[in-house]
Every structure is written in structure tokens, then in C-alpha cells.
Amino acid sequence: MPAPAPAVPVLIVGSGPTGLTLACDLARRSVDVRIVEKSVEFPRSSRAKGPNPRSLEVLEDLGVVDRVLAAGSAPLPMRKYRNGLPVADTDPSESSHPTPDVPYDQGRLIAQWQLEEILRDRLAEYGVHVELGSEVVGLSEGDDSVSVSLADGRSIEARYVVGCDGGHSPVRKLLGVPFEGKTAEEQSMVCGDVEADGLDRGIWHQWFDEDGAVMLCPIPGTRSGWWFQAGPERDGTGALVPPSLESFRRLFAKHTRLPGDLLSRAALLSTYRVNERMADRFRVGRVLLAGDAAHVHSVAGGLGMNTGIQDAYNLGWKLARVVEGRSDARLLDTYEEERLPVAAWTLDITAERLRATLDAIRQPGGGLDSAISGETTNLGLGYPWSSLSATGSTARLRAGDRAPDAPCRDAGTGAPARLFEAFTGPHFTLLGFGPDTAEALRATEAAYGDTVRAYGVDAGAPHDLTDEAGHARTAYGVGPDAGVLVLVRPDNHVALIAPVSESGAVREYLDRLGGTA
Known part of the structure; x- marks a missing residue:
């Protein structure tokens, strides 16, 4: 056997x-x-x-x-319609832009x-x-x-x-x-992927009326594919009509005032209840x-x-x-x-x-x-309550917070380098701000092997980054003369913030996780 x-x-x-x-x-x-x-x-x-x-x-x-x-x-601009006519265009991401600490400002x-x-x-x-x-x-x-x-x-x-x-x-x-x-039966919609021609694919179209809505968003990477969402049809008894190409066409014609046969295919049909x-x-x-x-x-x-x-x-x-x-x-x-x-x-x-x-959406011009x-x-979500969030904070960060990005330069080569590049991988990352942290960085990396990767920020350490524009210090709330250690978890949340005089806290934290090599 x-x-x-x-x-x-x-x-x-x-x-x-x-x-x-x-x-x-x-x-x-x-x-x-x-x-x-x-x-x-x-x-x-x-x-x-x-x-x-x-x-x-x-x-x-x-x-x-x-x-x-x-x-x-x-993300696309949104065009809102009322009674089949356009009433407002809105671009929710128009005023957003990447910043040194947030490289992705929009989804x-x-x-x-x-x-x-x-x-x-x-x-x-x-x-x-x-x-x-x-x-x-x-x-x-x-x-x-x-x-x-x-x-x-x-x-x-x-x-x-x-x-x-x-x-x-x-x-x-x-x-x-x-x-x-709970399930909110009254808050239902029908969804599916449809093929449609004759609509501007640079717009997320949203038709709203007093008795329902149809929303069409172009699916990237397709020639004529759209996400279709609509308030459902109901039959004479008030029951929901199952989604189908025919029901989608009826809903489309009713709320857009356009011919229903502009929709040529409907797939992946579902009824969604909140x-x-x-x-x-x-x-x-x-x-x-x-x-x-x-x-x-x-x-x-x-x-x-x-x-x-x-x-x-x-x-x-x-x-x-x-x-x-x-x-x-x-x-x-x-x-x-x-x-x-x-x-x-x-x-x-x-x-x-x-x-x-x-x-x-009850008001003309309102939309998604x-x-x-x-x-x-989700950029503001952290775990300050967690048992994995040690004490420590700066003017901008506390243990448990998302660890920000920042553009720096490699001190050895002068090449551009980002903090997110330092974080990439399965390891903890120990950042040391200021020359007083160099010895703590060396000792931690030597003691914990591949568990921790140590980077100095203007610290004179083996893996040193130059913060010429001050973006890293700004993002981490660290002053120009402060010697501060920041331990970043493998999921890029701050585990610990400590002055270099309390560098033993880093070893205590890692040992508590069983982190010795």
C-alpha cells in the first residue's frame, strides 16, 4: 500500500x-x-x-x-443623463495626482x-x-x-x-x-457584460430616471464590451424579471431613449442584491x-x-x-x-x-x-490597535500605519531609488534616518540574515539612500537631525518606530516573532 x-x-x-x-x-x-x-x-x-x-x-x-x-x-469621466438627455459630466479623479509618498493616486x-x-x-x-x-x-x-x-x-x-x-x-x-x-431585497440591480455600438467609449454613461437607471462603463481591452448595470425590471406581481438580453434591451431603451437593439449580446448575467x-x-x-x-x-x-x-x-x-x-x-x-x-x-x-x-441620483447631475x-x-487603513504594532510615532506616522513611498537616490551609484523598491520582497525592512543609525542597521542585518533588509537614509550605511529632496523625511515625519529607526513589516505597514538610542527595541520585536536566523 x-x-x-x-x-x-x-x-x-x-x-x-x-x-x-x-x-x-x-x-x-x-x-x-x-x-x-x-x-x-x-x-x-x-x-x-x-x-x-x-x-x-x-x-x-x-x-x-x-x-x-x-x-x-x-478611471473615466462620468456622464449623467436625465430623461435621456446629458445633464452633467464629472471626472472624480480630475484633481488627483501622484505624490512622492502616494505613487498611485487613483485606481x-x-x-x-x-x-x-x-x-x-x-x-x-x-x-x-x-x-x-x-x-x-x-x-x-x-x-x-x-x-x-x-x-x-x-x-x-x-x-x-x-x-x-x-x-x-x-x-x-x-x-x-x-x-x-442582512440582505436588502429592495436594493437590487441586474448586471452583465454586453456588446454595444454607437456610444463614446471614453465615458462612463449613467442614465437616471425617477423609476430606475442604466449604467454602461466600457471594459478596457475590448472593442465593444461594456459593463452593464441597471435597476431591475419587475413583472405584474412585483417579482424581479430575470436578466436577459431582451430585458437589458428593454431597460436600455426605456432609460436612454435609444434603440434597444444597440445591445447585441449579453453574457455573465446576474441579479445583485445588497x-x-x-x-x-x-x-x-x-x-x-x-x-x-x-x-x-x-x-x-x-x-x-x-x-x-x-x-x-x-x-x-x-x-x-x-x-x-x-x-x-x-x-x-x-x-x-x-x-x-x-x-x-x-x-x-x-x-x-x-x-x-x-x-x-435622485437629483439631476448626481451619479456614481x-x-x-x-x-x-484604502490608503488610510492601518492597524494601530494590533498587538503587532509596537509603541512609537513621529509627527506623521504611528506604528500600524501604511508605510509611505518616497523617491530617493542610491548613495553609491546616484541612480533613482524608491522606498517601495526597498520594501519589495518577503522581508522586513529597517529604515535608519541619520548617521547615528548606521551601526544599528549593520548589527540588525547581520543578526537576522534574510529576515531583515536594512537601508539607511543619509546614514552612511552599507545600503544607503540619499534623500536629496527630503521626501522620505517628510513622508515619515522625521526631522533633519533626528536619528530614528522605522521597522516596516513585509506587508508594508509600520511595525515599530524608535529613536536610535532605543535600537534594542528592534531586536526585541523581531525576537518576539521568532525572527532570528
């Missing part, structure tokens, strides 16, 4: 953006990972309209942001299937491929692993399992984790939940896919440290500690943005720009 196959370190269930982001993050850390998907072929769903600024930073770290920028488009429009394809290609570069036709139907946790049963009779043994399998998550249901919340639900815990032993499996909410603000991507980014480095034996399994508790409050905040902000949008705010970039 053949010996059982050894347990894979991590099994990911679901190959949407959340699961693929986590798989890429683990694979680049040389963690053996498998990713299974119940569908027998990759969906061509356009669904989410693209990554927001914080998710673009994640995708840069994973090495795919250039592909995403090339495949997508910048990117890209069909979800295109983003997933880019992430699958990246994952394949590590030799990992999505296993299609693999539906999870059972979970059984032992002392050292989880046995995962598949519908076809196979089983997979894994040390850890992550359910990234959507709002109807079988993994969550198998765990028996409650998914409390759900606001959240799991009451994100970890049960060796099984974790991420993305829509852990939380669902209104589409207002475009945070669904983005929150999932950012869940995965938070979890990836922690899972890697645990399976590699660098940290105790209790580190995984900080995933729920940090991301559950973010999920709760997301439910609140999306509900608030939805209310603002519904109020706006009301769903967007500075908060929906």
Missing part, C-alpha cells in the same frame, strides 16, 4: 483575486502551495472594476503592477478576468497552477493537518487551509462559522477565511475585491513564517485581530456610500461619483 502523500503546507480554496494574491505571495516566499477551484474552466467574469490605490501597491510588491496598468485604463479599470489572468501567469512563473474541477465537500482537522475531501473522491492533506471561495463559501459553511447580517454580512471569526484552528468568504457588502466604493486582495496581503507573510517554523502559530491570530475590524469598517463605509449615492471618497482608496 503506497504511503500517504505528505501534507502540502498551504491549500487555498478558490482562485479569484483573493486566492490568487495569497498564492502568489506564498509562492514567492518559496512556500509550497496548492490552489483548487470548483469551476471546470476559468470564468470570463468582468465583475469587479479594478484595483484601488492600495491594491495597486500590493500588486507592485507582487511584481505585476506594470501588467495591470498596461491592460487596464484610468485602475480592468475586468476581473483580466486581473485574474495576470495573477495566474505570475503564479505559473513559480510553477504553481490552479487545479480546476476540484470542489471541496469536507474538512477534517487533525493534530498537525487538515484533511480536505473533494467531490470527485480525492482528498488533500494540508497543514493550513484558506477559504477564498466567495460569499457562498463552502469552507465557511463546513466550519459552521456564522455569517450574520448583502451586508460578516463572519464572526476568520480563523478556526488550521482553517482561515479571506475575501468574500469572510465578508460581503455593498458595491458602493468598489471595496469588495480590494478588501480581499488586502486580506491576502496581510495573511501571506504570517502564514509563510508559521509554516517555515520562524514564528509560533499564534501569529495567525493577528490576521483576525487586524482584518476583522477592517471588514467591519468596510461594511459601514460601503453602506454609507450607498446611501449617499442613492440620495445623489458619490460612491467614491478619500476613504475608499
